[in-house]
Amino acid sequence: MQTKITIVGAGAAGLFCAGLLGQKGFDVTVIDNGKKPGRKILMSGGGKCNFTNLDVDAKHYISQNPHFCKSALSRYNQWDFIQLVNQYNIAYHEKDHGQLFCDNSAKEIVDMLVSECQKGGVKWMMQTQLDDVKIVADGFQLHTSQGIIESDSLIIATGGLSMPALGMTSIGYKIAEKFAIPVVPVRAGLVPFTLHKPLLDVLSPLAGIALPVEVANDKISFKENLLFTHRGLSGPAILQLSSYWQAGEFITINLLPDLPFESAFKPLLEKNRNQSLKNCLAQILPKRVVEALMQLNMIADKLVKQLNPNEQKQLYTALTQWQIMPNGTEGYRTAEVTLGGVSTDALSSKTMVAKSHPNLYFIGEVMDVTGALGGYNFQWAWSSAFACAKAFD
Secondary structure (H helix, E strand, O other): OOOEEEEEOOOHHHHHHHHHHHHOOOEEEEEOOOOOOOHHHHHHHHHOOEEEEOOOOHHHEEOOOOOOHHHHHHHOOHHHHHHHHHHOOOOEEEOHHHEEEEOOOOHHHHHHHHHHHHHOOOEEEOOOOEEEEEEEOOEEEEEEOOEEEEEOEEEEOOOOOOOHHHOOOOHHHHHHHHOOOOEEEEEEEOOOEEOOOOHHHHHHHHOOOEEEEEEEOOOOEEEEEEEEOOOEEEOHHHHHHHOOOOOOOOEEEEOOOOOOHHHHHHHHHHHOOOOEHHHHHOOOOOHHHHHHHHHOOOOOOOEHHHOOHHHHHHHHHHHHOEEEOOOEEOHHHOOOEEEEEEOHHHEOOOOOEEOOEEEEEEOHHHEOOEEOOOOHHHHHHHHHHHHHHHOOO
């Protein structure tokens, strides 16, 4: 009898795994609560889909077991997926830090994955809600809004809780808990920070202004752009740091990451001795940012030549070690990923199967493996899906 495999979730991991298994000749059904497959893919990268990165390594992932992702990432790497993209003649380009984006549209990646599924005769059950899963003698019984599905094997590819407007739910975690598989507490990752008043009142008028910074907490630092928003702080540097931030922690912002004091900042002050401090600093920072920092009493309203050497150093320290305590994050509504998830201790790093349930698999974001910004979460989707599909060889 042909093995029946049901995949829950028509996102990156679920679609890729379905295509691979279908083309091996398995009877594969994908169920999803949405109208169309690949909704999060279509939204990603500003509609251009940052589908992988040229530099993929375990260090780019957060997990309670940092070694777990190594096996899958080595067995199906970024070059393997790029080869598939090339087969479909999808034009792409490299952005900062090795990030690869489609030239045209993320829809090309979805179309490619759907085409791979069609080659394997994958069946679809869209707009289908999964209500319950039961173990029966020969596999699983899925109770759905479209009736009961009997399945020999079950692959959970439900993603995380980020972007609930796209239909993301906690069903993957509930299934794990139902089968006594531990779940690492989840929270929003790659997410903008919100700010307390009165700081927000001063900074929110800067919404839309971006500038290169280095941001840090006690654990890690990131040197990329910061973006001011109506609610607080965003941009790649902030999103990266958010995954390592805990409530109640200060963050430190260096507004002059490429201006050393002795070789750049001090000479700038010397050269503009007769200017106001405001006009001098407006040469290296957006003028409106300088005005906001004056409101916060970080920059004095005086002439450059009125600063003594000690005050020059104090000013530099204020601009390079600006400490802010975020109010919190914007949460799942705008988060790109979900930190935490199904514990990797309960899964095989080679096949993604649950150690306690031989025909139950978890792939993609539902697991406690979270990539940094830059295509790493998509690469984990492809790699974990491939590892799972190989388990059926």
